[in-house]
Amino acid sequence: MKNLVDVHFPNARNISALLKSNDKCCRIQNMKCPKCNSTQTRKNGRRRGQQCFQCRICGRQFVESPKSQPYSPQIKELCLKMYLNGMG
Numbered sequence: 001m002k003n004l005v006d007v008h009f010p011n012a013r014n015i016s017a018l019l020k021s022n023d024k025c026c027r028i029q030n031m032k033c034p035k036c037n038s039t040q041t042r043k044n045g046r047r048r049g050q051q052c053f054q055c056r057i058c059g060r061q062f063v064e065s066p067k068s069q070p071y072s073p074q075i076k077e078l079c080l081k082m083y084l085n086g087m088g
């Protein structure tokens with residue numbers, strides 16, 4: 001079985017670089033309001049492990065869409081587990 005980290009993060013030399021790049025990615029990316037399409041949103045706590053956001057323009061509250069994320073938390077977690085098991 002091919003290494004998941006290699007498959008999904010060919011440029012990641014180690015897990016800390018991987019996590020760092022993901023954090024950076026999350027910071028740059030502003031969530032878009034599904035109602036008014038504004039990117040003037042702010043974080044609004046967490047629900048069931050999902051990051052919640054609130055639009056500054058219209059006040060709409062929403063959770064992040066998994067599809068908009070470059071990599072799912074499941075894959076990230078799996079990579080982390082494999083790394084910790086000495087497989088990554």
Ligand SMILES: [Zn+2]
Pocket residue numbers: 033034035036037038055056057058059060
């Ligand atoms: Zn809005």
